[in-house]
Amino acid sequence: MDWKTVWSEAVGAAEKAVKAKAPGARKFVKSIAEARKKRLELLLLAMADGALDEQTIDEELKEEKAILESEFLAVQVMVKKAAQDAANALIGTIEKALFKGIDFVV
């Protein structure tokens, strides 16, 4: 699967997670996530070409999840559970795709 598709699915999963619990916050999810996209891509690329070890990437992804959660939660109409679920869904989708392998267009 290519990175563009993985990303689109990851953002979709985050939006879906927010939809039921905090519908008013859904419109902010994409823009907040997009701000992290390039960094996530760079991290995955660094892992793919062996520049950074897998454990280091795992730790960075954990940190990204926490950052995403705090940014989602900063939306006034967001609730904590929805922010957690959205961050988990986004990073979880990427991690699942990592197992299968992601194609990057560099």
Place this chain on the structure above:
Amino acid sequence: MATAKKLLKIARRHLNERYMLGALAPKNNPAWSGPWDCAEFCSWCVYQATGKLFGCRPLRGHPDRADAYTGFWGEDAGKYGKIISVGQAAATPGAFLLRLPGGAIGHVAISVGDGSTIEAHSTKRGVIVGNVVPRRWDYGVLVPGIKVSVPAAPMPIAAPGIVLRLKSPRMTGRLIKDVQRALRDAGCNPGPLDAKYGPQTAAAVRAFQLQKGLAVDGEVGGLTARKLGVPLK
């Protein structure tokens, strides 16, 4: 209660003044004009706006001798202030942006609310109007006694790319070995070329940044990497 506008007005008066790492600013001296370091600048501005010490030790001592430090900013943020997200701080005039020292050198800046900052940046640049991006921050801080208006949604802040830094567990990989080799070639001893970003590597990065007039934080982001000739993709 002081307003964000007052805080920013105080800070702006000191643009272009001199930076010196480890400088001590007497917080109760309104005529002080530097030298500053990042934490001294922010704590001094807070004191001038509110009459209260924040991010200093001793917190209840003489304001002219209270020493400001990013580590104290982190402690006070949790105890007396309010921790907010980086995107929220970037959109809130009068909020602060904090990068914790974490074994290296932290940084703190005042948010203007439009994605820019006022901060005591480095020896080379002094007190400047900077940008929230593309840099690594840990979180935003609201300081008690400063009235701010927090927006309904955070500003989407473009994340920095890869930032090699001292953390636990240690960052490891070929890229770190490349950085260590470049540091050694530049005359800054990173210790063994073991591909682990440990304290000795962080110290060598600080020495390199000082040598090149960069902001000294012990972290390898885009700018430091470029100066080292090690591309972070």
